[in-house]
Amino acid sequence: MRYAEPIARLITELTRLPGVGPKSAQRMAFYLLLRPAEDARRLAEAIIGAREAIRPCGRCGNLTDQDPCRLCTDPERDDTVLCVVEQPRDVAAMERTAQFRGRYHVLHGAISPMDGVGPDDLRIRELLERLQEGRVREVILATNPNVEGEATALYLARLIKPLGVTVTRIARGLPEGGDLDYADELTLARALEGRRPV
Amino acid sequence: MALYRCEGVVLRTHDLAEADRLVIMYTPDRGKHRAVAKGARRPRSRLAAGIQPFTRAVYLCWQGRNLDGISQVEVVESFAPLRAHLERLAAASYACELMDAVTQENDPQPRLYALLVFTLRALAEAEPEVHAESPAALLGGLERLLLSFQWKLLALTGFRPTFDRCIACGEPVADSAGEVAVSLAEGGVVCDRHARGAGMVRVLPAEVTGAVTGLLRAPLKAALGLRLSPGAAAALSALTRDYLAYHLERYPQSRAFLDVLREQAGS
Ligand SMILES: [Zn+2]
Ligand SMILES: [Zn+2]
Numbered sequence: 342m343r344y345a346e347p348i349a350r351l352i353t354e355l356t357r358l359p360g361v362g363p364k365s366a367q368r369m370a371f372y373l374l375l376r377p378a379e380d381a382r383r384l385a386e387a388i389i390g391a392r393e394a395i396r397p398c399g400r401c402g403n404l405t406d407q408d409p410c411r412l413c414t415d416p417e418r419d420d421t422v423l424c425v426v427e428q429p430r431d432v433a434a435m436e437r438t439a440q441f442r443g444r445y446h447v448l449h450g451a452i453s454p455m456d457g458v459g460p461d462d463l464r465i466r467e468l469l470e471r472l473q474e475g476r477v478r479e480v481i482l483a484t485n486p487n488v489e490g491e492a493t494a495l496y497l498a499r500l501i502k503p504l505g506v507t508v509t510r511i512a513r514g515l516p517e518g519g520d521l522d523y524a525d526e527l528t529l530a531r532a533l534e535g536r537r538p539v
Numbered sequence: 540m541a542l543y544r545c546e547g548v549v550l551r552t553h554d555l556a557e558a559d560r561l562v563i564m565y566t567p568d569r570g571k572h573r574a575v576a577k578g579a580r581r582p583r584s585r586l587a588a589g590i591q592p593f594t595r596a597v598y599l600c601w602q603g604r605n606l607d608g609i610s611q612v613e614v615v616e617s618f619a620p621l622r623a624h625l626e627r628l629a630a631a632s633y634a635c636e637l638m639d640a641v642t643q644e645n646d647p648q649p650r651l652y653a654l655l656v657f658t659l660r661a662l663a664e665a666e667p668e669v670h671a672e673s674p675a676a677l678l679g680g681l682e683r684l685l686l687s688f689q690w691k692l693l694a695l696t697g698f699r700p701t702f703d704r705c706i707a708c709g710e711p712v713a714d715s716a717g718e719v720a721v722s723l724a725e726g727g728v729v730c731d732r733h734a735r736g737a738g739m740v741r742v743l744p745a746e747v748t749g750a751v752t753g754l755l756r757a758p759l760k761a762a763l764g765l766r767l768s769p770g771a772a773a774a775l776s777a778l779t780r781d782y783l784a785y786h787l788e789r790y791p792q793s794r795a796f797l798d799v800l801r802e803q804a805g806s
Binding site: 359360361362452454455456457459460487488491492495496499520523524525528 | 551556558581593622623625628629632633791797799803
């Protein structure tokens with residue numbers, strides 16, 4: 342059957358969300374439409390509020406409501422160790438381990454030759470600029486242990502080592518092929534502890 | 540649930556909802572084949588290692604209504620160096636992207652599969668005789684293997700070029716001052732008389748068409764020993780690129796990363 346236009350539009354928008362198929366989108370749409378109007382308004386306002394308040398930190402690239410973000414300005418954190426990750430959600434995963442007290446740099450992606458994603462599409466220039474400041478002594482490459490993450494780590498190691506900075510890679514507690522943000526805290530903490538020079 | 544075994548090489552994967560991955564592989568028995576690996580992004584997944592791109596494995600699959608799935612993997616050749624060296628990774632990405640572009644599901648071509656396996660093995664093992672540690676030397680060797688791969692791929696998919704006689708009239712073509720005219724559209728050399736009517740004509744050193752003929756005749760690995768004058772090498776790369784783009788109507792995106800690496804190795 343054909344839905345009234347506003348319903349169809351809502352379903353289309355929900356289908357764009359990651360992991361939401363047409364069936365779930367339909368279920369969510371009808372759920373929202375049968376709840377009190379106030380519920381839908383609260384959800385819509387939360388989405389718009391977050392979207393307008395949150396932006397990438399100009400320094401580390403993590404998502405934040407203040408720029409530079411708290412992780413970049415916290416005086417308790419160690420300026421000499423920099424952890425490089427693919428996505429803001431990976432910063433959250435590392436923070437959950439409570440093992441890392443250095444700073445972060447978020448690349449916003451990983452090198453993926455077949456998808457046409459190259460070094461210029463990532464925040465690599467910003468990373469090199471931070472390293473030029475001279476305070477960082479160790480860069481921990483915490484990209485995903487899959488092909489794209491490995492390619493990114495290899496590429497970065499080659500760029501950074503000539504700068505005289507120690508480059509390490511989080512270790513094999515993480516089996517090949519997995520994704521960082523699906524690792525539990527303990528596995529990730531062990532991988533961080535067992536990092537090795539590359 | 541119906542189970543079946545199939546051997547294949549993983550061309551690429553896409554992340555799906557939850558922690559699943561969609562695996563696109565090339566198989567000798569089914570042609571291109573797609574299957575979901577449930578939970579493969581979780582660190583404890585027993586499937587994760589065996590569905591990484593470039594892996595050759597035997598898969599135990601279940602039949603789904605819309606999409607089949609992988610329940611077990613037994614790795615035959617992991618081709619680990621292809622994921623551990625940037626240059627090899629870039630070259631393998633290029634080869635697999637091209638395979639993905641030219642093949643279809645339910646269209647098994649065992650010879651294409653064999654070419655892919657030989658190519659990945661050669662890319663994993665290639666040791667350029669000089670300066671093995673230098674990225675530039677390694678990249679040069681891998682690019683030569685890719686040249687051979689591309690021409691063999693074109694030949695197996697029905698685009699084998701004819702370089703020994705005019706493709707229009709069949710007369711032997713005398714090269715004038717070491718140059719020959721090649722029509723991309725006709726797929727071979729053309730004599731003076733037929734060069735005018737033919738589409739997309741390029742005038743090239745005869746050394747170039749000779750090199751392609753040699754690559755097509757020799758085993759893939761022999762490409763490592765290919766020696767050309769700098770001018771002919773550039774013309775061969777350009778001919779390969781244009782010929783491929785003309786007949787396949789697309790060009791692998793992975794080329795860009797190979798070019799990035801080449802630029803850095805040169806500087
Ligand atoms: Zn920040
Ligand atoms: Zn002719």
